Amino acid sequence: MKKGILICVSGFSGAGKGTLMKALLEKYPNYALSISATTRSPRPGEIDKKDYFFKTKDEFEEMIKNDEFLEYAQYVDNYYGTPKSYVYEQLEKGKDVILEIEVQGVFKVKEKYPDTVLVFVTTPSIDEIRERLIKRGTETPEKIEKRMSQIAREVKSLYDYDYILVNENNKLDECVEKFNHIIESIHQKTDNSKDLINKLETEAEEITK
C-alpha cells in the first residue's frame, strides 16, 4: 500500500480558499481533510471527531506535552491544533490528506513532517481582494486595511511554498482541476517512487549477475 501525501494549503484571507476546498472535496472525495483539535466549545451543529476533536484545556495541554501535534497555536483563550494521529492514520491508509492552515503553522508542520507539500492559494492580484471586501460591505475600512496589511506580510512567505495556485474569479472548476493535478503529480515524483525503483534495481541485479 502506497502511503498518502500530506498537503498543507494556505491562502490570503479572501482568496476563496474555503470555497475551493469544498469544491475540491466534493469532486474528489478520495482526499481526506485533516481534523483539528480545539478547546473552544462546539457550536450548534458541530460534531465531535468530524468537525473538530473537542478537548478540555487539560487534555490539550497533555497532548502538547506528549508531542501529539503537528502544530498548534493559542488564539484568545483557546487552543487549536492538528493531531498527528488522525493525519498519520489516513496517510498510512494511502489517503492524501489536506491540511488548511495559516502561514506560521505550515512551517511547523514541514519541520515535523518534511515530505509535506506546500500550496498557496492567491487571487491574481491583492487589490482584487480589497475590491471584493469593499463591495461586500461587511467590514469597516479600518478592518479591511488591517486585513490588507496581514496579506502584505504573508506575501514574503510565498517563495517557501512549493506551488502557487491562482484562484481566478468565476474559474473555480479550473482551479479545482489544477489543485487535483498537483496532488496527483506528486505521486509520480521520483522521491515517492522509491519502492518501485528498489524493485526495478533488484530485477536489474538479477539480469547483470
Next chain:
Amino acid sequence: MKKGILICVSGFSGAGKGTLMKALLEKYPNYALSISATTRSPRPGEIDKKDYFFKTKDEFEEMIKNDEFLEYAQYVDNYYGTPKSYVYEQLEKGKDVILEIEVQGVFKVKEKYPDTVLVFVTTPSIDEIRERLIKRGTETPEKIEKRMSQIAREVKSLYDYDYILVNENNKLDECVEKFNHIIESIHQKTDNSKDLINKLETEAEEITK
C-alpha cells in the same frame, strides 16, 4: 505570455513510450513534440520539418560548431540531434514541448536548459518487458538479453529523473492522464510563478508604504 515548459521523456525500450506519446498528443494537441535533425535520408512518406529536419553532414557539423543543438549524437554513420531554435520558439510561444530522448541525451539537455523536467516511463517490472518481447517473437533470445542488459544499466539513472511514470498493461488512458497531470502541475510550481509573485510583492509594498 507565460513561457512553456520543456519536458524530456525517456523510457525502457519496450515500456510503450511511443504509444504513450502518441496517445498523449492525440488527447492534448496543445503540447508540441520536439523535432529532431538528422543526416540520414528521409524514408518514404517522411516530411522535412515535420518528421525531421533533414540536413547534410556539412550542415549538421556547421550547426554543432555554432552550438545550435540542445544535444546530439552519432549512430553508425548518421548524426541525430535536437535543434535549440525549434524548441525555444515553441517555449517562447507558451507551448509546452516534449522531447523524447534516451538517458544520455537527457543530461546534456538538462545542462543546457536547467529548467527541463525529466520524466521516465517504465513498466511495473522489467521482467514484464522480457515476457512481452518473448511473446512477440520478433527478436532472437540474444537480442532480447542485450536489450535487457541495456535496461539494467538504465535503472541506475532513475534517481536523476524528476518523475517516474508507470505504464501498466491496458491502462494507457490512465497513464496519459498522469502524464498530463505532471505537465499541468509544473505550471503551478513556485519557480514558474515568479512573475505573479513579483506583481504581488509590488502590490504589497504599496500597502505597507
